[in-house]
Structures are given as structure tokens and as C-alpha cells.
Amino acid sequence: MTVSRTMSGGLSVRPEVQERVKKAVEALGYRRNDSARNTRLGRPTGLVGIAVTNLGNPYYGQFALGVEEVATGYGRQIVVGNTSEDPGRERELIADFAGRQIEGLILVPAGNGLELPDEGRLSGIPLVLASRTIDGLAADTVLVDDIEGARAGTEELLTDGHTRIAFLGDTAGISTTRRRYEGFCDALAAAGIVPVEEMLIPCRNSESARSEVLGLLSAPNSPTAFFSANNRTTVGALRAICEYRSEHGAADVPALACFDDVELADLLQIPLIVMSHDPKELGIQAARLLFDRLTGSQAAGPRRIQIPVAIHRY
Numbered sequence: 145m146t147v148s149r150t151m152s153g154g155l156s157v158r159p160e161v162q163e164r165v166k167k168a169v170e171a172l173g174y175r176r177n178d179s180a181r182n183t184r185l186g187r188p189t190g191l192v193g194i195a196v197t198n199l200g201n202p203y204y205g206q207f208a209l210g211v212e213e214v215a216t217g218y219g220r221q222i223v224v225g226n227t228s229e230d231p232g233r234e235r236e237l238i239a240d241f242a243g244r245q246i247e248g249l250i251l252v253p254a255g256n257g258l259e260l261p262d263e264g265r266l267s268g269i270p271l272v273l274a275s276r277t278i279d280g281l282a283a284d285t286v287l288v289d290d291i292e293g294a295r296a297g298t299e300e301l302l303t304d305g306h307t308r309i310a311f312l313g314d315t316a317g318i319s320t321t322r323r324r325y326e327g328f329c330d331a332l333a334a335a336g337i338v339p340v341e342e343m344l345i346p347c348r349n350s351e352s353a354r355s356e357v358l359g360l361l362s363a364p365n366s367p368t369a370f371f372s373a374n375n376r377t378t379v380g381a382l383r384a385i386c387e388y389r390s391e392h393g394a395a396d397v398p399a400l401a402c403f404d405d406v407e408l409a410d411l412l413q414i415p416l417i418v419m420s421h422d423p424k425e426l427g428i429q430a431a432r433l434l435f436d437r438l439t440g441s442q443a444a445g446p447r448r449i450q451i452p453v454a455i456h457r458y
Contacts, residue, residue: 294326296327420453
């Protein structure tokens with residue numbers, strides 16, 4: 145108690161005792177556990193959890209910066225965890241966050257089947273979904289305008305004369321990809337083109353995209369263009385196209401339309417159509433939805449925000 149009173153300002157502690165305590169604190173490297181102290185006193189911990197699917201993806205670094213920017217303004221700190229697209233790991237991470245007494249959670253879902261109690265709350269902890277949805281779960285959600293963005297990107301390929309376009313993405317596992325595939329198909333349908341099954345390539349990461357694109361480019365009647373659903377599959381597709389170009393020459397390089405920005409896109413000398421949006425803004429909007437709940441300024445039902453998409457050519 146003497147240490148606690150000294151660290152809290154020295155109330156009712158003699159000056160010479162305070163000096164002894166401070167010397168001991170310095171010698172031992174002691175730091176007060178504010179989270180434990182706040183929990184004991186029934187105060188908020190000041191922590192906001194962020195669960196993303198791939199911390200190695202620069203996209204989620206920008207996303208977390210957006211959340212942090214808003215959280216700092218409210219005097220909160222963020223804790224970030226990685227699920228590796230594994231629903232089992234996701235459940236463990238959320239349980240760990242709850243054990244740390246986080247005040248709120250921003251989640252990029254790993255799959256479609258996560259069940260959370262209380263219609264979007266976990267043991268009273270407000271939840272915001274970002275980038276993806278969970279089937280049957282009513283919760284505040286911030287999304288990219290996937291459908292319209294994909295439609296616009298595909299229309300650019302069609303305008304350039306491409307009619308045999310392969311779609312790269314995991315439509316079975318990720319709601320974002322399904323939305324982007326919907327926009328892709330809408331644009332094809334408007335042009336009188338029926339999507340064919342062999343042009344839907346279910347790749348989830350860079351290496352699988354590279355392998356699939358190389359295989360398609362070497363096959364008879366290969367696609368003249370590719371639509372990549374996210375920046376990881378784009379990296380794989382770009383590697384495959386560069387390998388193919390080095391072997392066959394620049395004249396045979398296919399076009400590529402890709403969701404999410406690509407670093408150094410202007411230096412690649414590959415025709416790119418980029419469906420661009422700001423992942424930091426995605427994080428900012430998700431955090432605003434969360435703090436609306438934490439501050440009690442939003443009592444209505446679940447809300448949905450969409451981040452706009454811009455088309456850039458390189």
C-alpha cells in the first residue's frame with residue numbers, strides 16, 4: 145500500500161519513505177500495471193482489440209494505423225492480433241482479447257461461420273466488422289464498395305477489347321471476394337458475356353496465384369486479361385506475368401485489373417488497372433463506428449458504411 149500511495153502521488157506517505165520507495169522503483173525497473181489497476185477499480189482498461197487475417201500484408205498495417213489514429217484521440221491504445229485466415233485461431237484470439245478486458249473489438253473475419261453472442265457483441269464487448277461480413281451476424285460493418293469497384297474495373301478491361309478474362313480469388317471462403325466476383329459478373333453480363341467456370345480461379349495467396357496464372361498463360365486459348373481480387377493474388381499474378389514476359393517477349397503480356405493498390409505500379413511496365421481505396425480510411429471509419437458505441441452516441445441498430453473505390457491506369 146505504501147508503494148501504491150507513493151506511485152499515486154505520495155498522499156499520506158512521509159517524504160523520506162517516498163524517497164526510499166522511488167529509489168527501489170528505479171533499481172528494480174518497476175512499472176505500474178495500469179490495466180490490472182483499472183480492472184480492480186472497475187475502470188475501463190483503455191484497450192481496443194484489432195484482429196486481422198495477415199499481419200504480413202502491408203494493407204493491414206495501414207488499416208491498423210487508421211484505427212490507432214482515432215483511438216488515440218479517445219485516449220485509448222490498440223492491441224493487434226493475427227488470425228492467419230484460420231477460424232480456430234480467430235476464436236482463440238478473441239477469447240484472449242476478452243481476457244485482457246478490451247473495451248471494443250474491430251475484426252476482419254477469417255471465415256463465414258464464426259458465431260458470436262448477443263447479435264454483434266461478445267460478453268458485452270462492442271464489435272465492428274471490417275472489410276468482410278459474417279453470414280447471419282448483425283453488427284456494425286465497414287466495407288469497401290466491392291461490387292461497384294469490381295464492375296468499374298472489369299468495364300475498363302472490356303473497353304480495351306478483352307472478352308476472355310480470368311478471375312483470381314477465393315469466392316468460396318471470403319465474402320469480400322464474392323462481392324467482387326459479383327461486380328465482375330455484372331460487368332460481363334452487361335456486355336453480353338457469360339462467365340465460364342474455367343475462368344474462375346480459386347487462389348488465396350501469392351504463390352497459388354503465380355502457379356495458376358503461369359498455367360493459364362501456357363494453355364491453349366489463354367486469357368488475354370486477369371482480374372485479381374486482392375493485393376496478395378496480384379503479387380503472384382505479376383510474378384507469373386513477368387516470368388512469362390521474359391520468356392515470350394513484351395508483345396504477349398496480358399492485361400491485369402487488380403483490387404487494392406500495388407507498390408511501384410508505375411514502374412512495372414505491365415498494363416495495370418487498379419481499383420484503389422484507402423485502407424487507412426477503412427480503419428478510421430471502423431474505429432469511429434466502435435467509439436460511437438463506446439461513448440453511447442449511437443443507439444440505433446447495426447450500421448454499414450462503404451468506402452469508395454477509384455480506378456487508376458498504369
